[in-house]
Amino acid sequence: MIGGIQFVILLVTTAIFSVVENAVYHCRNGQETTQSSDGTAKSSGCSLRNDYFIFAEKNINLNIRSYNNNNNNNNNNDPGKEIAFVLDGSGSIDPPDFELAKRFIADVMTTVWSKCFNCKFAVVQYGDYVKTELSLKENDNRAKALTKVAGIKQITKVTITASAINHVLEHIFVKEDGSNDNSKKYIIMITDGRIYRDNMTLTEVLQNPKMKDITRFAIGVGPDVLNHIVALEEMRSIASDPDEKHFFKADDYKALPAILDSLQMSITGLDDPGKEIAFVLDGSGSIDPPDFELAKQFIADVMTTVWSTCFNCKFAVVQYGYYVKTELSLKENDNITKALTKVAGIKQITKFTITASAINHVLEHVFVKEDGSNENSKKCIIVITDGRIFMDAMNLTEVLQNPKIENITRFVIGVGPEVLTHTIALKEMREIASDPDDEHFFKLEEYSALETIVRHLQLAVTGIDDNNAHQQSFPSLPPHQ
Incomplete structure (x- = not known):
């Protein structure tokens, strides 16, 4: 499985060489x-x-x-x-x-x-x-x-x-x-x-x-x-x-x-401003801790797979529960091992599902110059959630109509029966996902199935179909402490 991919670091001089991108x-x-x-x-x-x-x-x-x-x-x-x-x-x-x-x-x-x-x-x-x-x-x-x-x-x-x-x-x-x-x-x-x-x-x-x-x-x-x-x-x-x-x-x-x-x-002859990808990770109380770990592993797998073909891609991770928190900023991509370690160390927030507030957080606090964002870069948001919005002070439609979201490609990954069988949740997912839905809305029965869409998501983000990417030897997500 892609979750077994490993990143390897070589100390080549007295200092560690800390890729991509920008x-x-x-x-x-x-x-x-x-x-x-x-x-x-x-x-x-x-x-x-x-x-x-x-x-x-x-x-x-x-x-x-x-x-x-x-x-x-x-x-x-x-x-x-x-x-x-x-x-x-x-x-x-x-x-x-x-x-x-x-x-x-x-x-x-x-x-x-x-x-x-x-x-x-x-x-x-x-x-x-x-x-x-x-x-x-x-x-x-x-x-x-x-x-x-x-x-x-x-x-x-x-x-x-x-x-x-x-x-x-x-x-x-x-x-x-x-x-x-x-x-x-x-x-x-x-x-x-x-x-x-x-x-x-x-x-x-x-x-x-x-x-x-x-x-x-x-x-x-x-x-x-x-x-x-x-x-x-x-x-x-x-x-x-x-x-x-x-x-x-x-x-x-x-x-x-x-x-x-x-x-x-x-x-x-190329001035490539790169790509910026922000994960919006549901850490609400409805998600079992083992499933939350699988979601973190999936994020690490996407990061390593994308990095294998896109040296100028940067990632951020925003988690939400009863509050919203930037877990990894765009500024923290220079040392890949440290970035993956930060993902491994994310603690689940639990409680509510304030998806709209989390997406708004990306617009206001992640895709901004102060956080290392380049206004000319291509931007993607990837939402991973197991259900509908609950106890959110912000309105999803209002957030998605924010002018700052223009030209941002949005993917949504809905996991489990609370998404797949719930009319309101499905409506929210389709609203979040960019058009067409069949390219931007992924539906999975459980968190263990996340690994099956890593390559599809990598291709969607980078536009590069690297048939050799899965053969490369990268480090796995460091163990959760």
Whole structure:
């Protein structure tokens, strides 16, 4: 059963990498990473989101290129895109900053993969010598690819940037390394300073005929780039024209997240605001505790199944009984394990069935900017209940006529005889569900049958029919404490 799906976490560095979706880095103490008017990313004490290696330990195959979906990036006739990171590992970079650079690479990879199913990555590091750390051939198992990035050891010493770029031309974008002649190609350079002790010249490398049609981005980090005339000139030479679209400047390595969205858009051409899904969970007294646990397990199963095909989906859970409570907010999706643990720990409220108030709570307190909502994202509400509204101060029709509910897709799951055989309850369910009912209203005889609709709901939410999703290895809902 899908309830047996398991999420696995791999600790890859001293910090845990906390996917999908939407803001890639979050800052401590309410500080934010921003991009100034001159294009320079600035940061003050931000901590990095570290969740992108979470799938690695059990060899989970995230070969999204094999998914059968309607994304135009997954067209069999599309030769795809190949992106080569050229990572400065010279001695001028402090080890913690080198770790931040690796995490940034992983964030770009996962963010691009969420929108471009036919994109492949390579990573070349340089210092005293040049080394291919990840080849284009090593993208089929994306968990392993991320693990390889996590395991990169800094080379140190000199800064042979020209030789590293040349290495991409001679050893990465070649058929033997899995390159397709017809694919669009990108080079992304990340460095903290000017070239030093390189046997090759930058000009001769950039004039190599093999460089034709390759789009190049340069990311210059820190004062040795931003305040050095020669280094700035090198960055502008590396970056494709125009500079304002291809040359990114960051005050320090902690500021890299500020440029991620711009870089992703430059590569994919897609600005995807993602999807937000709010579960409205009936926790009233008519539901037996074991059935309430099954409802929680179902929510976790839907979350993991949707996440397997939609990296840019976020979830919230609102429970209702004699009051309404946000159990999981949209802001709490960065660490998938913690999100699932929060679902596991939900305590049943009991007593009344104030369904209308709970749906209104989603409109007023969940799908709002303060809770991490993006006004441009696609939004879904999924109500799970075992009966009609009881003792609710709000009127269902009034809530459903709220202008804020416009463009929100609503699913309702009615469970048990109090729904299936009760005229008023059925009327309420049909009123809640978006039209047509046969696509948005699920009727089940008991809570144990919830597992049978996980895949149907996943397809309805994501629009992606992933026949391999049930074969992936994800963690089960943590045990209720």
